[in-house]
Amino acid sequence: MAEMESVKRRMQQDWDWRAREDALFYVAFGKRAQTREEFLGSAGDVLHTLREELRRFPPGRDFRRMSALEIGCGPGRLMLPLSEIFGTVQGVDVSGEMIALARENLRDVPRAEVRQNSGADLAGLADESVDFCYSFAVFQHIPDKDVVWSYLREACRVLKPGGILKCQCNGLPQPGDAAEREQQVAGWSLRAGVPRNAHRSLREKNPDTWSGVSFRAEELASFMAENNLQLLAMDRFDTQYLWVTARKRPPHWKVPAQHAQASIVRVTGTFTGDAVVAQTGRYASATVWVAGLTEDADLNNLRVLIDGRSTAPCFIGKQVWNNPTQVNVYLPPGTRAGILPVELELAGKVISNRATVRILPASPLVPRLAGVTDAVNLLSSHSIESRAVKVKIEEAPFESEQEFLAAISADVDGRPIRDMEVLCLDPLPRLYQLDLFLPQEIPAGLHRLTLRLGARQFDPLDIEIRE
Numbered sequence: 001m002a003e004m005e006s007v008k009r010r011m012q013q014d015w016d017w018r019a020r021e022d023a024l025f026y027v028a029f030g031k032r033a034q035t036r037e038e039f040l041g042s043a044g045d046v047l048h049t050l051r052e053e054l055r056r057f058p059p060g061r062d063f064r065r066m067s068a069l070e071i072g073c074g075p076g077r078l079m080l081p082l083s084e085i086f087g088t089v090q091g092v093d094v095s096g097e098m099i100a101l102a103r104e105n106l107r108d109v110p111r112a113e114v115r116q117n118s119g120a121d122l123a124g125l126a127d128e129s130v131d132f133c134y135s136f137a138v139f140q141h142i143p144d145k146d147v148v149w150s151y152l153r154e155a156c157r158v159l160k161p162g163g164i165l166k167c168q169c170n171g172l173p174q175p176g177d178a179a180e181r182e183q184q185v186a187g188w189s190l191r192a193g194v195p196r197n198a199h200r201s202l203r204e205k206n207p208d209t210w211s212g213v214s215f216r217a218e219e220l221a222s223f224m225a226e227n228n229l230q231l232l233a234m235d236r237f238d239t240q241y242l243w244v245t246a247r248k249r250p251p252h253w254k255v256p257a258q259h260a261q262a263s264i265v266r267v268t269g270t271f272t273g274d275a276v277v278a279q280t281g282r283y284a285s286a287t288v289w290v291a292g293l294t295e296d297a298d299l300n301n302l303r304v305l306i307d308g309r310s311t312a313p314c315f316i317g318k319q320v321w322n323n324p325t326q327v328n329v330y331l332p333p334g335t336r337a338g339i340l341p342v343e344l345e346l347a348g349k350v351i352s353n354r355a356t357v358r359i360l361p362a363s364p365l366v367p368r369l370a371g372v373t374d375a376v377n378l379l380s381s382h383s384i385e386s387r388a389v390k391v392k393i394e395e396a397p398f399e400s401e402q403e404f405l406a407a408i409s410a411d412v413d414g415r416p417i418r419d420m421e422v423l424c425l426d427p428l429p430r431l432y433q434l435d436l437f438l439p440q441e442i443p444a445g446l447h448r449l450t451l452r453l454g455a456r457q458f459d460p461l462d463i464e465i466r467e
Contacts, residue, residue: 008119019097031377072138076102094119140170171242264355289324
């Protein structure tokens with residue numbers, strides 16, 4: 001208890017300081033000194049993600065009679081647009097400075113209410129009073145898992161039966177995860193072509209109120225099962241932005257009855273809709289279209305059998321009468337090419353017919369530049385203000401950050417750059433982030449940046465260093 005109180009005090013102090021120093025940057029770290037319009041506009045992708053989950057509510061629901069709650073609302077960036085959908089929107093934040101900014105941004109929205117909280121609970125909110133509870137870029141900064149678990153238990157308490165929880169956590173792998181996962185036959189980590197040692201060095205440092213703690217998907221899945229939360233989706237495994245969607249069910253909710261039956265209508269590629277699926281890489285995901293799937297199915301009790309190998313799905317779509325339900329699944333590593341059988345298993349029992357999926361052989365990885373910006377001002381492409389360059393490279397053919405760092409080299413006008421850091425942003429497309437720290441000897445002005453990854457040299461890039 002004393003340790004948690006210390007963590008909460010530290011969170012409040014640090015986020016009050018960040019709010020005073022540059023609140024908009026620390027909430028939406030696109031660049032320093034953002035305008036209000038830039039700040040509010042930066043929420044587009046997150047808002048789309050949240051709005052997609054509203055489809056899970058029954059047809060005809062009047063959202064003006066429903067309530068939403070944000071955990072870690074900051075200055076109200078997400079609450080403001082969501083107030084146009086819901087009848088009431090509420091927000092809590094550990095920082096009094098952030099709450100003051102939120103009140104100013106929401107001053108013309110009578111249906112919005114914000115309050116400072118302890119940093120670990122939702123005191124003051126009644127049981128079963130919220131329809132939609134969400135959180136983004138908050139749990140990833142919390143340095144103690146017990147605090148996050150406390151928030152999630154509180155979210156379960158305040159949600160109405162049938163209410164939806166949508167939250168994002170840091171899912172970067174922890175030390176030892178690779179060895180544990182190699183022993184698993186099925187689970188959340190079964191993804192095609194995942195570098196086994198990615199991020200390991202990053203998790204060795206002590207978490208603080210910026211880097212926070214990370215969670216395995218298995219941990220979050222177990223929590224949902226233990227707290228009557230029907231787990232409906234998990235996305236972006238093994239990244240900093242692991243999204244979770246769950247629905248609150250009645251107390252003592254049980255796994256479906258053993259007589260449940262379903263029919264696989266067809267199997268397609270998740271991203272293309274074609275009747276073929278890539279063996280590895282970004283598109284190594286299948287969609288199983290299922291008729292008659294019980295509404296009680298979730299990611300904890302449903303398994304997809306591909307070529308006899310069992311793996312958990314990552315998404316179960318909204319069930320619409322007389323239409324097949326969408327069930328997405330990443331291919332287990334090592335899935336062979338060819339025409340393979342597909343079945344569904346619920347609570348340990350096969351419940352479907354046997355369908356087939358065609359798996360195409362893996363294509364060679366071809367590294368490509370996916371973006372170059374200033375390392376601090378992410379909106380400043382090729383104009384470098386902080387003397388640090390952020391480069392993103394996709395399809396890098398390496399199993400770990402250490403291998404990537406050993407193979408990469410960079411120079412500016414022929415001057416080698418020695419100070420570099422690397423992070424695997426997403427192991428599925430082998431997307432790596434490289435931070436280059438430019439020496440002071442390189443003067444301001446126009447320069448040419450050259451990057452080499454193993455035997456591959458990318459086309460030189462023109463950058464402007466600004467003082």
